[in-house]
Amino acid sequence: MKRKKKERQLLLQETITKNPFMTDEALAEQFSVSIQTIRLDRLELAIPELRERIKGVAQQQLDDVKALSPDEVIGEIVDLQLDDRAISILDISVEHVFARSGIARGHHLFAQANSLAVAIINDELALTAKANIRFTRQVQAGERVIAKAKVLNNVQGRTTVEVESYVDNELVFSGEFVMFRTKAKDSAKENDR
Amino acid sequence: MKRKKKERQLLLQETITKNPFMTDEALAEQFSVSIQTIRLDRLELAIPELRERIKGVAQQQLDDVKALSPDEVIGEIVDLQLDDRAISILDISVEHVFARSGIARGHHLFAQANSLAVAIINDELALTAKANIRFTRQVQAGERVIAKAKVLNNVQGRTTVEVESYVDNELVFSGEFVMFRTKAKDSAKENDR
Numbered sequence: 001m002k003r004k005k006k007e008r009q010l011l012l013q014e015t016i017t018k019n020p021f022m023t024d025e026a027l028a029e030q031f032s033v034s035i036q037t038i039r040l041d042r043l044e045l046a047i048p049e050l051r052e053r054i055k056g057v058a059q060q061q062l063d064d065v066k067a068l069s070p071d072e073v074i075g076e077i078v079d080l081q082l083d084d085r086a087i088s089i090l091d092i093s094v095e096h097v098f099a100r101s102g103i104a105r106g107h108h109l110f111a112q113a114n115s116l117a118v119a120i121i122n123d124e125l126a127l128t129a130k131a132n133i134r135f136t137r138q139v140q141a142g143e144r145v146i147a148k149a150k151v152l153n154n155v156q157g158r159t160t161v162e163v164e165s166y167v168d169n170e171l172v173f174s175g176e177f178v179m180f181r182t183k184a185k186d187s188a189k190e191n192d193r
Numbered sequence: 194m195k196r197k198k199k200e201r202q203l204l205l206q207e208t209i210t211k212n213p214f215m216t217d218e219a220l221a222e223q224f225s226v227s228i229q230t231i232r233l234d235r236l237e238l239a240i241p242e243l244r245e246r247i248k249g250v251a252q253q254q255l256d257d258v259k260a261l262s263p264d265e266v267i268g269e270i271v272d273l274q275l276d277d278r279a280i281s282i283l284d285i286s287v288e289h290v291f292a293r294s295g296i297a298r299g300h301h302l303f304a305q306a307n308s309l310a311v312a313i314i315n316d317e318l319a320l321t322a323k324a325n326i327r328f329t330r331q332v333q334a335g336e337r338v339i340a341k342a343k344v345l346n347n348v349q350g351r352t353t354v355e356v357e358s359y360v361d362n363e364l365v366f367s368g369e370f371v372m373f374r375t376k377a378k379d380s381a382k383e384n385d386r
Contacts, residue, residue: 069292074300099262106321107267107307111300128299130327135320 003031009041019169020053021146026168054078054087054146065119067126067181073119074111075147082122083159085150088112097141104139109173113163116149117177120161125182129158133175143167157181196224202234212362213246214339219361247271247282247339258312260319260374266312267304268340275315276352278343281305290334297332302366306356309342310370313354318375322351326368336360350374 003011008031015030016022024042028035042049063082065073075090096108110133118126139145147165154160158178165173196204201224208223209215217235221228235242256275258266268283283305285297303326311319332338340358347353351371358366 072291072298098265101318103320105265105304105308106324107300107304110303110307111298114300114303115298125294127296127331128328130325131299132323132325134323138320 005041008033009045012038012041013045013047016047016053021050021166022168023050023144050144051078051089054089067118067121067123068115072115074108074115075145077116077119080119082120083151083154084120085148086116086120087149088116088119088147090145090147092139092141092143092145094141102140104141104143106135109135109139109145109165110175112145112147113149113165113173113175114177116147117161117163117175117179120149120151121159121179121181123181123183126159127180129178129180131175131177133173135173137167137170137172139167139172145172147173152176157183201226202238205231205234206238206240209240209246214243214359215361216243216337218335243337244271244282247280260311260314260316261308265308267301267308268338270309270312273312275313276344276347277313278341279309279313280342281309281312281340283338283340285332285334285336285338287334295333297334297336299328302328302332302338302358303368305338305340306342306358306366306368307370309340310354310356310368310372313342313344314352314372314374316374316376319352320373322371322373324368324370326366328366330360330363330365332360332365338365340366345369350376
């Protein structure tokens, strides 16, 4: 449904406030306008582009990755609170998809989620012990996958990390990763949680 | 323990017959001799090298991969009976390991296993729905991972594939993959199993 510009911009502002992770493409579709129109709307409303919006959601400072080299993370980390939560972005390109179907290969979504589960650990060494994962929706080239990780618990040197990955607010992958770490987490801090 | 050459060659023959997947490195260690000695022993005994031995284990013909392009398989497929079983080899090199620890990254072992689970499906399209995986032993650069997949069951267009990956007969990874396929498997054949 087409709307007058004023009305559209009002709704656009609301929509983005509710869901800062929506791409311009998804917004264009929702409002039945061109991507260019969405971009102009954003400029007029001074709404930053997606990547900046995601960074904005990460209110606190970005911790430094400890368990692996930053360049070993698959995707770009935009939020990281060690032993708490993390967000990364992976843009799916043709190299990530099956040639035949154009559908993203499972191991790339897994790699993004798994490396985020490693990165969230506040330890020099973190290794995956096991994982229980689901692929809930096909992902195509050109789509942007936002993975959100959070630490569920820390028990005797094992940390359980939940990762949920979304494309335009739709769940495409979810997984629970049980991670080994060399140092058990500080138990006082543990009791705070 | 050092043994006389005759005795060692006899034991070597027995060991390789029992476990054709052992590398020269592992044999050298077991017999407390150099890798070169093992190679000379193999030459004298006319025992082919590992890759050839594995191919020898795959007695029947190798089926053609259907669900993906052969070059999309991670690792080298050396045995494939569609909808039944498959084996692949992946040599772990420096590009597969964490720079800091030298330990193979989980997503590479996952990718080998997952692509084998896709390759085993006798269908033009196969996608992973979910997986339950375990990393049971660290893998280092220079090690050779042999993944063995078998189909456990086919129910209503979903195929469960079990994959176990070994280095020198030691389990390093195991996983159960539930795969979607477009065509349900022939039910008469299903009942045969």
